[in-house]
Amino acid sequence: MDNKNAIEILLVEDNPNDIALTLRAFKKHNLLNKVHVVEDGEEALEFLFATGKYSSRDINNNPKVILLDLKLPKVDGLEVLRRVKSDDRTKKIPVVVLTSSREEQDMVESYRLGVNSFIVKPVNIDKFIDAVNKLRYYWLLLNETP
């Protein structure tokens, strides 16, 4: 651990209800203090590449995993994914796409752009919490990797 205040999870989500639900799920698994939330694609890119209001951030201190909603204001999720996966500084960050649908196009395009995992947001909150819990896999994997 380089920094105790390092952001472990970047949540890119515009829907405040979904944010609240997701954070509650993280809270249940004691991940809350390491989550940073951005509400649109542009802010997500600023955070990741330390530009704009995040220009003071250390770009080398990348989040361990990105949770990315696809339907976002300004810059959409697929574009964020494309930028992340096409930049050497960020392409190693695992990206988990959160989506409310199983629309094939989204899935196919996400995989094409190099997404690491795909979670369909279920209506049932319990299932969603289960799904978030599975993210611990990435968390653990990255913690064990120097």
Place this chain on the structure above:
Amino acid sequence: MNPFNSFSIKNKLIAIILTVTFLTTGIGFALVVINEINHMKEDLIEKSNLTAKMMGEYCVAPIVFNDVDGIQEILKKINSLPNVITASVYDVNGALMTSYRKNDDLKIHEMLKQNVKATFKGDYLHFHRSIDNNGENIGTIGLFVSTTQMEKEIYSSIQTMLLLLACLITLSYFLATSFQKIISKPINSLRMVTKSISSSVDYSIRATKTTNDEIGGLYDDFNDLIEQIQFQQEAKDKAEEKLREHSVNLENEVQKRTIDLSKQMEEVEQLNQAMLNLMEDQRITNETLSTTSHQLRETNKELEAFAYSVSHDLRAPLRAIDGFAEMLFEDYGEKLDAEGQHQIDVIQQSARSMGALIDGLLKFSRLGRKGLHYSRIEMFDLVKDVLEQIKLTSSGIKIDLRMTDLLPANGDRTLIKEVLANLLSNAVKYSKQDDSIPITIGSRTEKTENVYFVKDNGVGFDMKYVDKLFKVFQRLHKPADYEGTGIGLALVQRIIYRHGGRVWAEGIVNEGATFYFTLPKEKDA
């Protein structure tokens, strides 16, 4: 060409007869005349010989006595012989002793040689004869005899002959003219018959035979020939008549056909017009169709956008309802009484069921757009997969599966799996929850398709509602009794229809239901 050939038969016959007559009689007469002339000459010589003999005998004495005058006197006696012109007496040496001439113009010629007694020279016969006295040659007597008389007689004889010849020829001409008819008449009459036939073209005319000779034979041959011609003519006439009849029939037939044809042409024309109208209608329909198709595409796009929107936008608030109800329950559940807790539960259940409905609808609408990926499906294995999934999601369920070897199918594996999942989960859902649920799955093959069925012993259904079974959102049971969205069987039907198959169901209330579906054999495989 020999001009003789252009003569008529009559003239030819006459000419032949006259020529033959003329030649034969002419030659005959000529021989007679020549014979006559010879006779006359011999006769003259004979007479001259007698005269010379007589005068020689008379002159024996004078010669013996060399009495020239006596001889002269004897010689003068020739005056009584009109033909004898000159008489001369020669001595034994051939020298002229004396001569007597009726005409002084005449010369006394040299005595002829001894061996020649008589010779005709000019108009005269020179004749010499020795004068013997008791067998001793004492001189020669010579005579000049005029042949004029004889010639006159010859001419006369010739004239007579010629006259006779002329008479014979004339007679012969008349006879020939008369007799040639025997030959020329039947020939001419045959010719007339021929002319008559050829001018009237009447082959029934026959030549009447009058003789039994070659001409008669010719008549017979001619009649035979005409008969053959007549026969052929009749046959030809009959043939022509038939031909004419046929021709008329043909014309009638052609006319009839032409009328038929024109009628048919009219019909074709009408049909063509109808076809054109149809084509015009078709074109309009096509235009409409193309417009409709375009509209349909637009609608599909809109539907897609709608589905996307539904899946994203409708699910998010549902998630919030469910999630926040959960949060409410977790954070404040203790402060609520049992009724309040139940109400939270109802909120969550409703949100989840609406989520399931949206998922079902999305799945159903996606089917309309998704392309089918055909492959061979081992139905037996697929059923086992599906059952495993059902057992996983519904714990504590025991299924008594009765399944024989299922026929392999040809179709989209994912979709057929969806069909089986729906039918099997329905079978489980609607069965009585005893220790184990009996489900029978089977198949049979028919001409062009395989029939599969899933049979349960569950609540079944009333056959009068069978039409409602496969309709979207149509349910035969209350949600409180059996969960469900009313989309499952509609989905099954849509998948099977897209594969070109059929789907139907049989049921008896409280005894069970059997769902059948068919899949065409080897479609696009």
